[in-house]
Amino acid sequence: MKMKKAKQLGFEILENKNAKYFGGAYLKDSNPKTKRPITTKRSMHLVLRSVLAKGAFSLLKKERIIAKIIYKQAKVSGVKIYRFANGGNHLHLIVRPCSRASFNIFIRSISGIIAREILGAQRGNAKNLKFWEKRPYTQVIEWGRQYQTLLRYLDQNALEAWGFIPYKPRKIVPGRLSTA
Secondary structure (H helix, E strand, O other): OOOOOOOOOOOHHHHOHHHOEEOHHHOOOOOOOOOOOOOOOOEEEEEEEEOOOOHHHOHHHHHHHHHHHHHHHHHHHOEEEEEEEEOOOEEEEEEEEOOHHHHHHHHHHHHHHHHHHHHOOOOOOOOOOOOEOOOOEEEEEOOOHHHHHHHHHHHHHHHHHOOOOOOOOOOOEOOEOOOO
């Protein structure tokens, strides 16, 4: 009789596909029952998508101000920024937080400050206006091939946003970047 090899305990979360990404269009429930997967050892892909960022409210119109906000808040909250790309109606970031608390502070601060800056609202006055489409999307990224693929994707996205290359529709696969 052949014996089965016992699995090492404590790594069950890595086997779960949903443990690699969270938020955005993949979040079915408005009040999620699970925590956002956050890692301090690997990089993370963060996407903030806006409903109102078109025409006069495009994120491209205030790209320098947005970049300044992002880098300042990253320094304050202890989040390392590896790459930042502005897609016009959405922002891509590759980040590595030092802790879950610092990442939460970072997301809350940049989402609020950027929305106020784009809308020209004062602090506390834009509560009824929903600027961001859904919760921020995050995905844990492995170093190596997945990280290099993400860098190419961000470069392509930025070039498409500025009109240097034509837009290519992409096939959306949860937790994976691919082009169709």
